[in-house]
Amino acid sequence: MPRYALKIEYHGAPFVGWQRQTNLASVQGAIEAALARLEPRDHTIVAAGRTDAGVHALAQVAHCDMETAWDAFRLSEALNYHLKPLPIAITDCRAVSDDFHARFSARERRYLFRILSRRAPATHCAGLVWQIKHQLDLEAMRQAAGLLLGKHDFTTFRSTVCQADSPVKTLDRLDIERVETPGGPEYHFDVRARSFLHNQVRSFVGSLERVGTGSWSPEDMQRALDARDRAACGPVCPPQGLYLAHVGYPDDPFA
Template sequence: MTRWALLLEYDGTPFVGWQRQINGLSVQEVLEQAAAHLNAGQPVASIVAGRTDAGVHAEGQVAHIDLPNAHSAKAIRDALNYHMKPHPVVVLNAVAVSDDWNARFSANRRAYRFRILNRRTRPALLAGRVWHVPHPLDAAAMHAAAQRLLGRHDFTSFRAASCQAKSPIRTLDRLDVTRQDDVIEVVTEARSFLHHQVRNFVGTLKLVGEGRWPIERMTTALEAKNRAAAGPTAPPEGLTLIGVGYADSPFTSQGLSSIASDASMIPID
């Protein structure tokens, strides 16, 4: 068997999230059903770097699967993409890795981007990919407030009640808020995040952007260690997993251009 690291992108809109659920279709189910075609119809288990929620998108998700040795990286990528049609999930890159490499536990960084469309008119082209906030937001104030969350803290105030992490302690390396015309972007990086942590950051920062909270209140919310002290949870459609980092990334030595899409698709059964 060969272990394959997969770089994925997907539109989370039609899915119940990454993880298999009994109440709808998941990204994991789509990938594993496709992978079974490469394994003589036998089930294939996948491990993912970050389990995204329903409606959350990915541009740089990473997973791994184990498959028989008979196929090249191009064949793996193209066959998976063929069998995942018509679902909005694609493999951008497939790289053979060592048997002890793990998409989740080998990862040392996750990066997310949250987009807010800050204009009066509703989105058309960006529908399903942004949080539409029609009233003006002060992105500079939001950024200043965000910097108060950097570092190692107890993030209980920004943790979902359903979070199953053993500890609320996390180290936040980046939380930047910028504006480009009508779009406000919140980009954050950490080794790992608590459930709904990023969306809770954004929902709270929106209160600062509206002028309802002073910048200093972000520190008060953090120090309270109480979910009720922070703002609401932002909706999922604005959130995208943009990258997963590894000490020795399998995707840096073999970039996307080295396995650019071929003219032919190769279904494997």
């Protein structure tokens, strides 16, 4: 069966997350339903990562197997037609070999988190950022973020329902920038690793925001990491500001 890699963008607000759930709106379920309009049968697609309810994607990657050899551009156009009016778009589609696996072939996952800092309610960015009313200490957050880099036991920053076999992960990058936008200053968190624990990025950002306000010191972040205790984590930030921004492969099918 011909295999295709799909690059997918979506707004997470209407969905319970990526993963298909019975009688609930999911991104996976919507795309599988669109595939069934093209080839009437049960379809199962596999994604690079399972985003939670309310989390967005700029470049989620999934693969699907078809019975017919489709032209990749025509397949993406047909899927986008049947996905309307849902906020899901197939932004690229490529034929790939049978050994390509959207999840297991991935070598890097990159997340973006956006915090908007302004007192007036967000309008254009509503549902797309975590809005706070105060400024943050950028340098203090950067100092604390540096303590998280490398290989650690991240139990503190792991959801209690996380199903990963081990809490040990290697964090490759956690960069923070202040970006001036027409809507107000934003803080962008660029987080990269081969894989993540459940709620790990949102736990990082929630704790770093505490550092940014001065409620925590960078040393408090080190103590939280060393505690290996979920109770030591700062507040987990809301999902609205989180985006799956990129998935890296040794042989990028979209290059």
